[in-house]
Amino acid sequence: MLWQLSAVGQQITGSVFTMENNERVNLPGVNIYWENTTTGTFSGANGEFSIPRNSQSATLVFSFVGFKKAVVPVNGQASFDVQLVADLELEEVKVVRKDPGRRTSLHDPILTESINGAELLKAACCNLAESFETNPSVDVSYNDAVSGAKQIRLLGLEGIYSQLQTDNISNFRGLATNFGLTYIPGPWMESIQVSKGAASVINGYESITGQINVAFKKPDSKEKLHLNLYADADGKLEFNGNTNLRLIKDKLTTGVFIHAEQLSDEVDHNHDGFLDMPMNNQIHLLNLWKFNNQKGLMLHGGLRYLGDDRTGGQPESHRGSDMGQRYRISLNNKMFEAIFKAGFVWADGHTALALLSNYTAHDQSSLYGLRSYSGYENRLYTNLILTRDLDAEAKHVLNGGFSYFYDRFDETLNALEDTRAESVPGIFMEYTFKPDERLTLLAGLRADHHNRFGSFVTPRIHFRYQPAEWLTFRLSAGKGYRTANVLTENQHLLANYRTLAFDETMQEEAWNYGLSIVQHHRLFEKDLHFTLEYFRTDFLQQLVVNKEADPLRIYLQPLQGESFANTFQAELRYPLVKNLDLTLAYRINDVQQTINGQLKDKPYSGRYKGLATVNYTTNMKRWMFDYTLQLNGGGRLPVVPGTAMPAEFPSYTLMNLQVTRFFRHWNIYAGSENLTGFMQDNPVLGASQPFSPGFDATNVWGPVMGRRIYAGLRFTLN
Amino acid sequence: MKQLIYVFILMLTVSFVAQAEKNGSKTKTACFKSSMHCASCEKTVFELLQFEKGVKEVKTDLPSNTIKVVFDERKNSQEAIAKIIEKKGYKAEVIAEEEYKKMVK
Structure with missing residues (x-):
């Protein structure tokens, strides 16, 4: 003893x-x-x-x-x-903890919201676009009334101004801009990070309004198998599955992901003779590899394939009255991606090197009535980052490196061919000063040389100050650039009688400034979170979609004059009673743009958004109820000369409801999106004569799909 | 498809209502002194009991290292619950509810 x-x-x-x-x-x-x-x-x-x-x-x-x-x-x-104190963010370290679902980091100098697995269960969450439905910062809307493509708005501006990343690599851009969000299956995601305002220069010169990073499930995570089946009342079916294999203990692991979806029924709820959603068939495969020698070296590799075919427009039985022929939309996309990443941490723990790279090939052929568009894109991205602590306590940290970006497009619109390539080497440096837990200063600068637009400099600065445990201030200012792929990104405008008049590719340029205050209080022994934020984006150069100059043409032209977006957002989170979490948020958008020499509200931009989400979970977390209420403020519509179309769209309300029942290894869920079935009137203008003047399926400001009832099940083996 | 989904939702509702009605059953409270180290152990303990029959509430408290379990006497027992916790490697020493109340401030 x-x-x-x-x-x-x-x-x-x-x-x-x-x-x-x-x-x-x-x-x-x-x-x-x-x-x-x-x-x-x-x-x-x-x-x-x-x-x-x-x-x-x-x-x-x-x-x-x-x-x-x-x-x-x-x-x-x-x-x-x-x-232990976190070092280089090679990837998120998987940790086990209680899930509040959505959280705002207090330590990150950039205002970043993390959406994790618990939050992702609150919506049907078939894909990335839908996972933002319970989020106050990101708005999701339809691009047009025929393709089913969805786009987001961050800080009141279109998704193209924020950078979409998967596992910290810029992705789903160029040809994938239109469908990118719907191409990322929800069940593959481990978490999403949404950072608002200018992002770190390490990831490039883009990300004017922010960054959305999707972290896929890791091959070495504890989840062995996950299966998901989903069906909705319109006949849409989805299957998702992923599994992890440990080939050499903790050293070599691989993850296999499968997504398949199908809609083979013709759905036309508003009886306008146009399908509300295109019929589609999609298969998406991803294989990720991870090697970790547990001594500082980590390698990641991956291969991804996506094939998606969509057919929309007028149904089989329907004929346009003008040409005696069907107006058909067909969109065929094939994508291939290869990923390679390497990270090495020196034994002293103060130096790390990371290489991030991917190659993507995207082939698209599409038909919008009598117009055909095809595009082929080849893209290479590489980024080499060296991180070095300048002192033992890591009060001064330096990040620096090189990047190279190559993007080539071969496009054909009807008989018009265009081939162009971007080649951009870049160099960057970022300094972090963190004298203590309360203060962080992040200053970054990068210089890039573009083969067409020449050399340009991107400065960005972030400052965080936490004077007290409950209070965090953040300030940010930064410049951003992006290449406007004029036709590629606006091809949905082809679902229109009007012809597109466009110049060649141009570079957009903007400043973004932000200020935010995050407060945490204890109120009746419960946590209250209160966030106030203000962001302003000022464009120096921008591509303007001008629908208001000519009834027969849509101009895609460079900005002449002012263009800006101001957003002010307040958000409150509090567990009202036991097991019931409440989020209330309200945002004012003031988005203006000079069109035809006049500064006006940017078309289709809602003036405000209100959001209320209620989550009720029973004591033993066997049942979960989620309710979301969205109030969307009205806004201006483009005024087409010579027509009597409304100049404003009204405000409208959307509701979602979902019930989830958990069991030990599986859960089942059922719910409704757009519970009240609100739909925009006349999403397709001139629907009966699609080959005549007046036809327009791109004048979309609200939902083009009515109530959607769905159910699904998930199975997880850890 | 539509009918199938409606039937599914109906079943979900029925099972919820059925569960809610059973709440008038005989509840018993068991308190244990345990050996949890951290928040993640608390989560493990909760997940151990989350889907156990008759368990209605689990409250873990790290400072006092205690677990309180409210359950339906007809469906489960204090001994069975203790066994589940012990099987995972945590202590589950039965203490009286009064003692528990003194420990958890």
């Missing part, structure tokens, strides 16, 4: 954790060893460890990829806890 006690005394025990948003998060799998020896262990599932005392060393080293190494001298103490 005595011997046993002394043996226990020889063990050093404790746990390893990190702090995230002022919450303690335990770290499993941390490498723990006696300095200068080969004796070591790993922390357990809950970060706990136990290691026998060592005669050769009295210093314990804690190392974990993505975190700064901790060196702890062990004297008399037999038990202690160790905090």
